[in-house]
Amino acid sequence: MYACVAMINSQTIKHPPTGHRLVLAPMEGVVDSVMRDLLTKIGGYDRCVTEFVRISQTVLPPRVFYRLCPELLSNGRTPTGTPVFVQLLGSNPDLMARNAQVAEGLGAPGIDLNFGCPAKTVNKSHGGAVLLKTPDLLHAVCSEVRDAVAPEVPVTAKIRLGFEDDGQFEAIVNAAVTGGISELTIHAKTRRQGYRPPAHWARLAQIAKESAIPIIANGELWSPGDVVRCGQVSHCEHFMLARGALCRPDLARAVRHTWQGVDTPAMTWTEVFPLLQIYLRSNANAYEPRHACNPLKQWLVYLKHYFPQAGALFAAVKRIKDFDDMDRALETIEPEISKAA
Numbered sequence: 001m002y003a004c005v006a007m008i009n010s011q012t013i014k015h016p017p018t019g020h021r022l023v024l025a026p027m028e029g030v031v032d033s034v035m036r037d038l039l040t041k042i043g044g045y046d047r048c049v050t051e052f053v054r055i056s057q058t059v060l061p062p063r064v065f066y067r068l069c070p071e072l073l074s075n076g077r078t079p080t081g082t083p084v085f086v087q088l089l090g091s092n093p094d095l096m097a098r099n100a101q102v103a104e105g106l107g108a109p110g111i112d113l114n115f116g117c118p119a120k121t122v123n124k125s126h127g128g129a130v131l132l133k134t135p136d137l138l139h140a141v142c143s144e145v146r147d148a149v150a151p152e153v154p155v156t157a158k159i160r161l162g163f164e165d166d167g168q169f170e171a172i173v174n175a176a177v178t179g180g181i182s183e184l185t186i187h188a189k190t191r192r193q194g195y196r197p198p199a200h201w202a203r204l205a206q207i208a209k210e211s212a213i214p215i216i217a218n219g220e221l222w223s224p225g226d227v228v229r230c231g232q233v234s235h236c237e238h239f240m241l242a243r244g245a246l247c248r249p250d251l252a253r254a255v256r257h258t259w260q261g262v263d264t265p266a267m268t269w270t271e272v273f274p275l276l277q278i279y280l281r282s283n284a285n286a287y288e289p290r291h292a293c294n295p296l297k298q299w300l301v302y303l304k305h306y307f308p309q310a311g312a313l314f315a316a317v318k319r320i321k322d323f324d325d326m327d328r329a330l331e332t333i334e335p336e337i338s339k340a341a
């Protein structure tokens with residue numbers, strides 16, 4: 001099912017037809033509602049997923065869901081209309097199901113279940129990737145959440161290849177799929193492999209070929225060429241973009257253009273810089289004052305992989321903690337950096 005052909009890295013590569021989906025990944029502490037708005041406005045995304053909502057002991061009040069997903073006040077969509085699925089992280093099937101009902105009641109267009117988080121603190125309290133060790137429990141979470149919300153609300157899941165190794169990979173996939181989820185995102189690494197390259201895209205191929213539900217490939221997708229190669233190797237037709245989307249804000253749009261065989265110029269630093277100011281200012285009230293500059297600094301760390309100016313800007317502002325100081329610094333330092341570049 002390949003429609004068009006383009007040249008990447010001097011190789012002739014066949015591209016899938018449009019209609020294939022791109023999902024903006026959940027990323028705690030950096031892909032918040034402001035970032036989702038900025039990136040979906042640039043274009044190319046079919047869906048977003050929130051940072052995880054930690055479900056440990058109670059049914060959370062609506063304000064927790066609104067904080068992580070303000071889009072619930074707008075029909076669960078970004079200002080450009082991209083649906084935002086609410087991601088839940090936890091291991092108690094009943095509690096996960098009841099919290100999913102809260103999110104559904106607030107208008108979430110879909111629920112995503114996090115079985116991939118490698119953080120030790122999260123895993124110790126029996127959440128995230130640690131569930132990959134117990135496919136039966138993972139299955140129970142999927143199936144209770146599926147049963148708890150209306151059939152028209154999709155329930156999706158995000159997994160890794162395994163915890164220590166990929167020996168249980170097929171059992172994990174089977175547990176999620178038979179639990180009734182409608183799509184499965186696979187970060188093509190084990191929990192042990194953390195975020196270190198490479199991503200083992202080829203490990204997804206058999207599952208993607210045989211699966212009755214869409215499989216979304218995730219991991220080490222930094223460029224349109226990576227997405228094309230991942231598609232060829234993994235046989236997946238859908239992709240989730242994470243760190244690459246922060247390094248290169250127009251990545252999803254560029255992937256779509258590549259699929260379409262359209263050659264368009266990449267976003268420039270001059271276009272990116274105003275987004276940094278919007279990101280900082282829009283987040284001014286969303287975080288405690290002492291943390292208000294952190295998301296911006298994190299984004300600069302990603303952007304510097306693609307834009308040298310972001311590296312220079314980060315070096316100049318990394319010690320600033322006060323929001324107003326940061327706002328002023330962006331105004332005054334950036335022109336010098338752009339002049340020097």
Ligand SMILES: Cc1cc2nc3c(=O)[nH]c(=O)nc-3n(C[C@H](O)[C@H](O)[C@H](O)COP(=O)(O)O)c2cc1C
Pocket residue numbers: 025026027028029030050051052087114116117158187195218219220221240241242243244
């Ligand atoms: C800072 C950071 C925060 C993340 N937060 C989440 C999260 O809240 N939920 C989740 O499912 N995955 C989370 N992830 C994992 C990403 O969604 C993605 O699976 C991972 O970064 C691999 O994709 P990449 O190689 O394209 O970055 C996070 C990753 C990073 C680096």
